[in-house]
Amino acid sequence: MRGINRSHTGENLFHEYDHVSTTFSIGNKVVRLITDNASSNISAFGELVIPSFESYFITEDAIAESDNDEVENELDKREELLRLSCFIHTLQLEVKDGLDESGCTRSAMAKVTEIAKLSHKSGIHSLLQFRKFLVISNVFLNDLLTEQKKDELALSMKDSAILRQFISIFTLFIEATTRTQAEECVSISLLGPSILGIYYDLENELKLCKYTSSLCNALINSLKERFGGLLSIILKYLLMTI
DSSP: OOOOOOOOHHHHHHHHHHOOOOOOTTTGGOOEEESSSSSHHHHHHTTOTTTTTTGGOOOHHHHHSSSSHHHHHHHHHHHHEEEEEEEEHHHHHHHHHHHHOOTTTHHHHHHHHHHHHTSSSHHHHHHTTTTTTTOOHHHHHHHHHHHOGGGGOOOOOOHHHHHHHHHHHHHHHHHHHHHTSSSSSSSSHHHHHHHHHHHHHHHHHHHSSOOOHHHHHHHHHHHHHHHHHHHHHHHHHHHHHO
């Protein structure tokens, strides 16, 4: 694996890609480039046209029925698809969008963050280590916090409800991330089902949640913005099969 010792600017990244593709004579074999959404990657590859593949993205019928300007416009739109964003990184950005846009979980999450820090300095640590196996009641946890003179971190019933809804909302994000990063799977085949599953899960959570509706709405809006093209195609074909 060849590393880049220089600054990862868009120009340097493109020169490195050009050097590797030329050295190994693979320039005409590249169909897609998968990168994260860093501005340097977008600058380097966002408008890159892969040689010899332009004709695959527009049909002869379309050329016959359209004038040159229309064909060029169509090609310009297709060329953008040659660089695809990393699915996992885009999911992470969607989660960030939701958390930045909605403040409904901030108070409860701030308390949990402080409790987690406290757990490394007290006897609570062992108890929280087994949180996957034991259900800690609010009363018991708050009693422990009182013993540590941290009453301000006590979780109210509303805090607990918000945290449960928070976990429920992001469960499918975690599952999608885990599945698509598994070594023994064709991850590209999981993208469509994962996006569709997250979309319908968020729509369902929006109907059920009491305190986190703003978070659901923010995540749905981000999903449509970041995966809108693929999501609309999936929904279209899904409706055609019904």
